[in-house]
Amino acid sequence: MMTKNPLVIATRQSALALWQANMIQDLINSLPAFNDFETKLLPMVSTGDIKLDTVLAKVGGKGLFTYELEQALKAKQAQIAVHSLKDVPMIPEEQFFYTYNARHYHEDLAVFPAGSPYKSLADLPAGAVVGTASVRRKALLAYFYPHLKTKLLRGNVNTRLAKLNDAEQGYDAIILARAGLDRLGFLADLQVEILSPEQGWVSAPGQGIVAVQWDDNQEVSAYSEFLNDPVNALLTNIERGVARLLGGSCSLPLGVYAHFVNKDGEQVLTSAITEEFNRLRHQLQAQAYQEYHPTTPQVLTQIWQDKIRNSAQIQDFVMGLQLEQIHVHVFVGDLEAQKTIRQTYTFDFAGHSLVNLDSPTLLTQVLQFVQMIASDIESKGFAQITSLLAQQLS
Numbered sequence: 001m002m003t004k005n006p007l008v009i010a011t012r013q014s015a016l017a018l019w020q021a022n023m024i025q026d027l028i029n030s031l032p033a034f035n036d037f038e039t040k041l042l043p044m045v046s047t048g049d050i051k052l053d054t055v056l057a058k059v060g061g062k063g064l065f066t067y068e069l070e071q072a073l074k075a076k077q078a079q080i081a082v083h084s085l086k087d088v089p090m091i092p093e094e095q096f097f098y099t100y101n102a103r104h105y106h107e108d109l110a111v112f113p114a115g116s117p118y119k120s121l122a123d124l125p126a127g128a129v130v131g132t133a134s135v136r137r138k139a140l141l142a143y144f145y146p147h148l149k150t151k152l153l154r155g156n157v158n159t160r161l162a163k164l165n166d167a168e169q170g171y172d173a174i175i176l177a178r179a180g181l182d183r184l185g186f187l188a189d190l191q192v193e194i195l196s197p198e199q200g201w202v203s204a205p206g207q208g209i210v211a212v213q214w215d216d217n218q219e220v221s222a223y224s225e226f227l228n229d230p231v232n233a234l235l236t237n238i239e240r241g242v243a244r245l246l247g248g249s250c251s252l253p254l255g256v257y258a259h260f261v262n263k264d265g266e267q268v269l270t271s272a273i274t275e276e277f278n279r280l281r282h283q284l285q286a287q288a289y290q291e292y293h294p295t296t297p298q299v300l301t302q303i304w305q306d307k308i309r310n311s312a313q314i315q316d317f318v319m320g321l322q323l324e325q326i327h328v329h330v331f332v333g334d335l336e337a338q339k340t341i342r343q344t345y346t347f348d349f350a351g352h353s354l355v356n357l358d359s360p361t362l363l364t365q366v367l368q369f370v371q372m373i374a375s376d377i378e379s380k381g382f383a384q385i386t387s388l389l390a391q392q393l394s
């Protein structure tokens with residue numbers, strides 16, 4: 001029997017990180033293109049898991065949850081790393097690139113302690129205490145709920161929930177990502193309020209997306225396309241593109257959320273597109289493998305992409321979605337709600353197709369759109385916000 005190539009997956013050790021790494025491992029194991037690989041998880045501890053006493057913006061933020069995993073990639077102890085995209089720095093080191101997966105939920109939630117008489121942030125009495133370590137969430141609280149106080153809350157999701165339910169810690173509510181709670185199976189048992197971006201509570205760029213990090217110096221990177229989800233990649237590149245042009249770091253209270261809108265002007269949830277779209281794409285991937293194995297990953301990618309473009313089933317599915325526009329919600333705030341910017345931007349998707357997301361015309365238009373958003377935000381007083389923030393964070 002032939003020995004298989006190792007495909008070691010670096011991950012943090014929190015319950016959420018392991019869930020996400022397992023999801024990617026299962027996906028890889030289900031794809032014939034990876035038949036010659038043997039997957040294994042490499043759980044690691046990151047600086048962000050140890051330094052728990054400060055606001056994320058102050059410990060530098062940059063690469064706090066990714067640095068150690070990147071070292072494992074560079075040392076070839078691991079072939080890929082799995083991250084919450086939200087934790088990945090906006091400007092990666094040159095040798096690394098990412099593919100994107102799975103956005104089931106994008107929103108933040110307010111979570112209330114078991115038995116709390118309150119069901120929404122608006123209901124909480126003046127001076128009630130809300131836990132978060134994120135400057136974006138602090139700025140949103142200051143803007144929408146000025147009657148509330150915030151208090152630092154760090155740690156992984158399990159730790160934060162334990163602190164919420166420990167009365168001595170004094171939290172009346174905490175803010176968490178819906179995606180994380182859903183993945184851990186906690187949603188059903190918790191008293192929560194969904195904070196929706198469409199109503200102004202804009203989530204972090206890339207929130208809810210699982211990112212797979214690849215190392216250009218390792219041969220396995222030729223297989224990256226098989227794991228990419230092109231719909232999530234498009235929306236994510238818009239969100240992160242805006243953040244990057246605004247100097248993107250997690251010390252900026254910035255929310256960006258992009259989604260598709262159909263002919264009737266309704267939001268089409270990304271998960272409602274990607275589940276079926278990827279099922280069909282993966283079927284064709286398996287067919288291409290069957291017909292052309294053994295061949296190189298580059299050739300297989302080409303054949304597979306052609307099959308996708310020529311598939312009547314995929315064409316039908318994509319046409320049925322009637323995607324017309326992409327809406328991008330942006331929030332830029334400061335810690336005392338003195339200079340908040342809120343805006344929604346619209347991209348005309350009608351002449352494009354999900355089957356051709358790598359079309360140079362589309363990519364050029366998207367890039368111009370992202371630049372337009374960033375310069376519009378700048379013209380609305382962005383520089384004043386950042387100088388105000390510098391004072392507030394010092």
Ligand SMILES: NCc1[nH]cc(CCC(=O)O)c1CC(=O)O
Binds near residue numbers: 157175178209
């Ligand atoms: N910085 C922590 C972090 N990074 C990703 C998630 C949740 C999953 C996601 O949003 O993708 C969380 C926890 C939280 O914000 O509640």
